[in-house]
Amino acid sequence: MRIFLYIVFLIATINITSADEPKTINAMEAQCEAGDLEGCDYLGFQYYKGKGVQQNYKKAATLFERACDGDHARACTKLGHMYRKGEGVEKDYKKSSDKHHIACDANIATSCLVLSVYYTNGWGVEKNLNKATNFLFKSCQIKENKYCKQVFK
Incomplete structure (x- = not known):
């Protein structure tokens, strides 16, 4: 009986987590629009990985750029990697190094x-x-x- 209840709990938790993910994405979109750089970075990562949203490198790069322009160093690192790989942006080692300089300085x-x-x-x-x-x-x-x-x- 305990195992059955535990399995029911796990299934409910998974469903709750999945149902809450769009709410989290919507909340991060609102926070990013309001100027919260952490929200832009988080949202960019979701678009980069395709977690809770359809994977979109261009949108991820745009969000990382917004956060990086506001001195969010981790977003600069991520954007630097995207410029190195040419994901969502044109491959450009100079721009990549510029973004990594910002992040390294931080x-x-x-x-x-x-x-x-x-x-x-x-x-x-x-x-x-x-x-x-x-x-x-x-x-x-x-x-x-x-x-x-x-x-x-």
């Missing part, structure tokens, strides 16, 4: 690590191994990743 470790790779290879920036090392070091100072231990022993 201490987003992932963007600092990406900039290290860009400066190592000259993607969207002039090749500069000193800058590449500095961005890698900054990334490691913010948040240690698997490369930190290998490079900075």
Whole structure:
């Protein structure tokens, strides 16, 4: 009997979650329109992943751009990745590096690590191994990743 009640509870929870998702999307749309950058970032991620809405890279990029323009650093990282991959925007390493610079300046470790790779290879920036090392070091100072231990022993 307990197992049956537990299964009923799980099914009800799944249905409630699914039913509430459009409400969350609508709430985030309203918040984004009102200037809430976190709402724009959240909504952009939903469109990027196709969660609760039909996947739409262009709409995701537009929402990330709005949040990034308002100095929402995580949105800048996401937009930088989209420019690198050409998802919803024209592939552009220069624009990608510009967005990652904004995010790295705000201490987003992932963007600092990406900039290290860009400066190592000259993607969207002039090749500069000193800058590449500095961005890698900054990334490691913010948040240690698997490369930190290998490079900075």
